[in-house]
Amino acid sequence: MVLFIKLLKESLSFAYDALRQNKTRTFLSLLGITIGIVTIISVFAMVDTFRGKLQESVDKLGSKTIFVQKWPWGGFGEYPWWKYMQRPEANLDEANLLKERLDDVDGISFELNIANKTLKYQSNSIDGANVIAVSHDAYKTWTFDFSEGRYFTETESKSGSALAVIGASIANGLFPNQQAIGKTIKLMGRNVIVIGVLEKEGEDMLGMSFDNHVVLPLNFARNLIDIRSDRYSPQITVRGKENLNIDQLEDELRGTMRSIRKLKPSQEDDFALNKSTILSEQLDQMFIIINIAGWIIGGFSILVGGFGIANIMFVSVKERTNIIGIQKSLGARNYFILMQFLFESIALSLLGGIIGLLFVFSITQISTHLFDFKVVLNAGNIIRGISISVIIGVISGFWPAYTASRLNPVDAIRSK
Template sequence: MLFLKLFRESFIFAFDALRQNRMRTFLSLLGITIGIFTIITVFAAVDTFRGNLQTSVDKLGSKTIYVQKWPWGGFGDYPWWKYMQRPNASLRDYQALKERATTAEGLSYEISLSNRTLKFKSNSIEGAQVTAASHDYNKTWNFDLSDGRYFTENESTSGSPVCLIGSDIAEGLFPNQTASGKDIKVLGRKVRVVGVFAREGEDLLGVSSDKTLLLPLNFARNLVDIESDRYGPQITVRGKEMYSVTDVESELKGLMRSIRRLSPSADDNFALNKTTIISAQLDQLFGIVDVAGWIIGGFSILVGGFGIANIMFVSVKERTNIIGIQKSLGAKNYFILMQFLFEAIALCLIGGLIGLGVVYLGTLVATYGFDVKIVLDSGNIIRGISISVIIGVISGFWPAFSASRLDPVEAIRSK
């Protein structure tokens, strides 16, 4: 109880000192405000960007592996000249994996034809992404349908002229109409729309079905060379829930080496890409951005901390006589120390709260004014408050300690 009483009285003294010197208080907390604003803005922006990217990565599937020619990455030591000699994922690879893989929930062979024009009567869509895939595409990718249905197994096997389209394509070709059951022209052929993908919206990795048209692979093989390098053939494998992605990857590696008859000493001539590769690269990138945010904001906080320390020394000088009187009336050293320390902490805390307030207003402006959602989560709020308190303790301790060590007789005589 005694400690709480001293705490309350020290806080009242500190608050009264801040109230009586409003201009000085305002100027001294500017540095802290700018520093906290900078650090929290960087962290909030990075967290938001990281969250959006991770959402895009999650669309690819945490247990999904892509058998491709090129490994994901391309940074640092990337021997592209070696990868260029690799064969593409082939139908032979796909059929062999489908027969032998025991850890896979689904396998699909896919190709992509970019920037295609789609037509329906007088309406047309340019820049559509045309994808052709085997029947298990619905087992290897996450998607919902807003209208219609997925391909039947018979349609996939026989290569029927049917397709699924994204919501942007449906709105562009069939405004105020139902898309299912209508025929559109793609790759010079007429195909019937049997389903429409639910709207997903554009994400940061460009992973979206809104501008995608999906064809059965056996229909596309009559129009293009589905094993050509220009169409980026890949085999998408999604593992069963009971197996880890490492188990699935291990089995695929052994099977692919066996299918391609590679000797034990030979290097892999295929890539097994997974979302953890992207996540690791994102963590590395954002780690650098976080450090940059700390450095930039740290300079502002350092300047603000020196400013507050200087103000506190001035405050001690101005109140030396009062300190002497307090000590002569029985005030202990720790009471004087806490009084000035709380004043420094209060200054930094007010500056930090103002900085957080400005960041919060900025998130509202970005969200409602520019439709850019920036998240200011509780972690960043706690971080901002904690930094403010720590800077307050560091910058205020020495002035407070100096005040607590003053001789009461000499302090009373000072003017």
């Protein structure tokens, strides 16, 4: 331990001398390490940030939720859209049959998207509201958090009462500085009473938010639209019980849907079962590519910096050859000389890495406070940056250190 402290102290001292005596050369060498660390850690920090935000969006869909739809999620690689065009849309009858035949589910709902409608209340109006019509069990398949009011009762859903649950942005636009509950809004020429306001969620990375939504009972929507029309992107949402594996639910749901649509064993599915893991897997593939790009771009900078540090160390060995000879003549072992120069190389590389990490930290603070976009520099990325710096220091400094450790003491002393 004493030897380690002595080595570290002398190495830091020599590293400081190298910085002080060769400022320009050292700066240019450390610049490569710094740029490389900034590039790699910035990419990882951004990827971790986007991954976290996107995963939050995906998690809103629910880990136990499957969507029966016409189109599969994706679009990457081979995507035979012409084949999917021939598929029938999900319909209300199928949703009712699934409710009768599936046992291991918490809820099954049928939903229609009546997009871009105008809402009015007295002199206030909102354009582009996203109106959705849902069967009663939507509160079981989606998580509705209310800031005020409530969801539809089963009686209200079945009777098709002219009621609505609205998002926070809709409430703020139509009813600024006043309570929304009990107010009557005009939608598609009909009067609708607001009975609930959802908590504000904010726009997420996938654009999934109920802030600009109006939720109507499906049976009321019959008075506004043809609920059997394919133009409203119908879907069936199925949420499985917590103790049921999502793959088991998918298998059971696929078998039941095939039975409902009377598909022969040789026929392909004419429906898509979409789930959050599909998006997660696609996001993982995208982030892997981004990570590789970050390693490649940052790797070139680190490589240049590594050669620079190796050059500094060779010059340092040459300038201190006489001192090495004296140390050896006084009994210094080869490993002591080797470790002395190796520690010096690591110290120089680590300095460049720390500067890079401080620069990345500054970027995260600027992004958070000036642009209101929080970028996270977590402990894992800090450890990664320090580890890369140490490894580059070891690789860059090993051969100069080994060369110094093998010098003959007599020749080294005479070299000056």
